[in-house]
Amino acid sequence: MSDDEYELPLGTGTILVTLPDCEVDVAVPAGGEAVDPRAAAEAALDDPHGPPIESVVDADDQVCVVVTDVTRATPDEQLVDAMLDRIPADRDQVTIILGLGLHRPMTDAEIESGLGPYADLAQNHDPDSAVEVGTVDGVPVLVNPAVVEADTVLATGMVEPHQYAGFSGGAKTVVIGAGGEPIIRHTHGPEMLARSGVRLGRIDDNPFREFLDRAGDLAGPDFCLNVTHGPAGILGAAAGEPRSVVRDLAETAREALSVTVSGEYDAVVGGVPAPKDANLYQTSRAATYVLLGANNPVRSGGRVVLPARLPEGAGDGRGERRFYERLSAGESANAVFEEMREGYEPGAQRAFVLARAMRDHEVWITNSEHPEVATDCLLYAADSVADAVDPGSRVLVVPDALTTLLV
Template identity: 80%
Template sequence: MPDDAVELPFGDGTLAVSLPDCEVDVAVPAGGEPVDPRTAAETALDDPHGPPIDAMVDAGDDVALVVTDVTRATPDEALVAAMLDRLPVDRDRVTIVLGLGLHRPMTDAEIRSGLGEFADLAENHDPDAAVEVGAVDGVPVRVNPAVADADAVLATGMVEPHQYAGFSGGAKTVVVGAGAEPLIRHTHGPAMLAEPGVRLGRVDDNPFREFLDRAGDVAGPDFCVNVTHGPAGILGAAAGEPRAVVRDLADTARAALSVEVTGEYDAVLGGVAAPKDANLYQTSRAATYVILGAKNPLRSGGRVVLPARLPEGAGDGRGERRFYDRLSTGASAADVFETMREGYEPGAQRAFVLARALRDHEVWITNSEHPAVVEECLMHAADTPADAIAPGSRVLVVPDALGTLLV
């Protein structure tokens, strides 16, 4: 690797990028010390926010445990094991629901990889089969039948920066992951996303997060175990009442992931680690995190460059297909944005937010398996980052673009 090269995540490995004719700065968060997920979960369960897990579940209860899907690198097997060890119920009374939202179903191999010995308890969530359990502000709250029928609802989760919720995790795993289109349509619609408090890294006074939490009061979870991560790996766990868990881990994440940025850059070169690099829907989050985050480091006309494999192209889920349809049929980013301000289907919000960013900045995806799909979606494709960044540019490299808060 050349002395001036930087390493970015790429697929199952890394990609060395050299920009010898550019002025390069690298945004590296403080990170924190990694912990063993199972040990951290056990410690969190020993000192939860609120009542302990075994006080939430009786021996004869049916339990629904909602876990994250393949789009989040959550150590679900370790978290599930830690929770089930504390439960006074037989294994056959537990159903694990894979919180897909509107993403594609997980394959058998992905389920085994994510849940190990608990894979036989798991079922893919079908949003069309969800049943109504109540409402928030007139919006129906519908969830997976196993969740609706359960005596106790538990969840795992990853508390990481999220464009709308501030940080993911908490009730979101259940009400979105195991939810249905009415709630997703409301929370991800143009009116909600236009609220000033709906922003990356913000939990307090965030209408999106507040709505999810209130929906969680209706549907669950009653108790969750979440983790957060940084460049070094899992940084901590928290257990108990979902609101408190999210706030606890959001504080840990902010301290580990924030980087102060000064000046303006011609380009931001961002790394997108697996599994987010699987498709364009997920990878494009990195661009909007940079452009629409707390501090946009780009000068007027600057660009975001993201190496990503994209083995699934635009993506195979319902939301991913709607994302592709909106962008690929739009005349321009401005046209897509203005059209979608009138409303759109759940899942298409990624196109709306990306179009908002693309009005001011180009996004380039390099090294992908589907450059034609990139171009169809109003972005630019190139073979390498060096092909997308002009010599003499001032470049900010963000090796973990989805896990770094630029402030």
């Protein structure tokens, strides 16, 4: 790779991007040092936040483990194995729920790949089957029946930058991943998302995160084992009480993922590693992380350019379909934003947030198998990154736009 070439993820591989006649800076976070996921999990279980898992689970408990879905690169098999190795319950006492939220169900092959020998214990979450366990601020908290019926609820999770929760993980795996539409409607609605503390990288005084944690007090998990990651791979693990786990790993992530930028750029070229580049719903997170983060480096009228294959098009889940329907029916980003300020269906919030970002900026998708999906949704499409960036532009390349905090 020469000095004027930039390597970006594309699918499970990479591409080299050349930007002739452009002034280019590259935002690469320190990244931290990769750790072995299983060793990190064992160390976290040895020194948990709160009581150890061995004292949380009784020998006759029915145990429900909620895990992440295919949209997050969490080493779920290793985390589940590490937890189940330490509890007195037998295998026939354990049910695993795949925390889909409103994403599409996972295939048998994906379940096998993600959970290995535990795949036969797993079932896709059905949000329509969720059962109420109480209310928070008058909002019903509904979760999967297996969660309700369990004596003990465990969870895996990935603590990574999240547009609304600040960082994902903790109680979110259960109350959103295994939750029903009412809590998703409330937490992802325009009133919540408009509140000042709801933003990328913030957990203190974040109303979204606070609501999730309070819902988790009702629904679980009783104990979680989470990891965080960066460009180098898995950076660490933490176990125990959900709030403390998120806080612990968010500190690790911030240190590893923050990059200071100054000035304004004509374009930001952002990498979207798999599995987030599978569909436009997930890929669009990279644009909003750049434009609606702590420090938006793009000038008014500038653009974000995202190479992404999009083999699933807009996406196949309920939320993904609602995202596509809202944007593809809109006359402009501003029109979609103004209409959706009055309310929208759970899952459509990604259209609302993306439309908000696109009122002042262009978003381009390149190298895609489905460029028509991007243009249907008010974005722009080009064959290559170079085709989407004007010569002479000042450009910031962010090799992993989903795990880089621009500050």
